[in-house]
Amino acid sequence: MSSIIQSIESAREERVGREGVAPATLNAMLERAEGGLKWLRERHADKGLALLQLPAQTSDLASIKKAADKLRDGATDVVLLGTGGSSLGGQTLAQLADHAVAGAGSLRSGPQLHFMDNLDPITFGSLLDRLPLKTSRFVAISKSGGTGETLMQTIAVLTALEKAGLGDTISKVMVGLTEPNKPGNRNGLRDLLSKYDVEILDHDTGVGGRFSALTNVGLIPAAVLGLDIAAIRQGAGQALAPVLAGKSAKDVSSALGASLAVALAESRGKTVSVVMPYTDRLERMTRWYVQLWAESLGKDGKGTTPLGCNGPVDQHSQLQLFIGGPRDKLFTVITTSPAGRGPVMDAKLSALAGEPDFAGKTIGDLVAAQGRATAETLAKNGCPVRTIHIPTLDEKSLGELLMHYMLETIIAAHLIGVDAFDQPAVEEGKILAKQYLNGK
């Protein structure tokens, strides 16, 4: 049973005209996607891709909850140090529990989470100045253990704790998460934290950062906020199930999504992939998706450009371009079920505002109407739209959505012939930045 419903009807040529995908092109791409599905099934069988074992994995859930309990105990603030794939999965899951929801996130009860994903001297300085250090906890996450941003953040935190006379608490208030030592490979984070006897959890060596949302990397922050992490994994299993069941590409939503994206890029020049959820609680997911799609596919002159935006707010910023601008985009509009939810509009005040039809309607009624209207307006104007409807946005459906996108990305990589799991261009920049820092 799936908890997300995908439709590509409004991306078809039959529906949107010449900018949509032609039946023969899509069928040919679906044929090619069968190879990607076969590869996934083989890697599941030979355990060659750890990501595919995660949905059924329960053995590590207790240790994840234990780490989360330790972090939560007596904490007002939990600071997550780490960047990119070491942060975005956690942020995405945490937003389900209202973290970083504009206007409401800071009013949540329980510990506040601070994902220090970007590196900015003013932000980090002000965080350390203002944090109640005595009641703050820290998690340093880096798969490689060598990312400059994360190392500098961690060193700064250790220094601040020592300066505040809290040096002897470090092993109690901090957790590290990085790969086990590999012979011949220095792991700076592990070396640093070991000196302070900080507990270090292992980052799954077989799961790359941008695919790590379902590992302890994403699930620890989720568990700190009390989310049901077993349900997240179960949901992920729902996206994988049709692959393992040997269904054909047209009946596997991730394979269908990948085939659509690549077919439209190759045949219609849709080189921008816009993802637009109509809910605040998937805003971080769009950031996670951008890294996943960009870093996995942008190789050898190939790939398409991911663009995350949010509905309805970005109707008031980007919709004009989407409809009136270059015909280079494939849209994914993600809707939930907001109808009937939120404050109800008073009849008298609605009349006074010149909107008598608002009377008795909820804010959610308008958001539901807007999501539907945007998808239909795009399609009517000849823009290909895929819709993903999530009747209930919860741990299960979010787990399924994340796995859907990870599988879609891997299958798309197969279709365009690139390695989804490396990022050689980024590594080059990391090395150069360290040279520049040293004045070389």
Ligand SMILES: O=P(O)(O)OC[C@H]1O[C@](O)(CO)[C@@H](O)[C@@H]1O
């Ligand atoms: O987890 P690490 O090794 O610190 O890497 C952080 C991020 O840096 C990259 O390696 C390059 O941007 C990403 O792939 C990764 O998610």
